[in-house]
Amino acid sequence: MDDNLHSLSRQLIELRMEHADLDNLIDRALLDAASDDLTLRRLKKRRLLLRDRITRIESELEPQRPA
Numbered sequence: 001m002d003d004n005l006h007s008l009s010r011q012l013i014e015l016r017m018e019h020a021d022l023d024n025l026i027d028r029a030l031l032d033a034a035s036d037d038l039t040l041r042r043l044k045k046r047r048l049l050l051r052d053r054i055t056r057i058e059s060e061l062e063p064q065r066p067a
Helices: 009-029 039-060
Strands: none
Touching: 009 039
C-alpha cells in the first residue's frame, strides 16, 4: 500500500490537481485590479514548473514508441 501512495500515477494526479488550483488562483488574481505583480509572477512560475514535472512523469508512464 505504501508503494501506491508514492507511485508515478498518484504523483501525476496530485500535480494535476495543484496545477488546476494554481490556474484558478491566477485567474482570480488577473481579475483583481489590486493583485500583486510579484505574487502573480511567482504563481505563474510555480504553474510552469508543475507543468514541466507533469510532462516528465507522463513521458515516464507512456511506453516509448519506435522511431
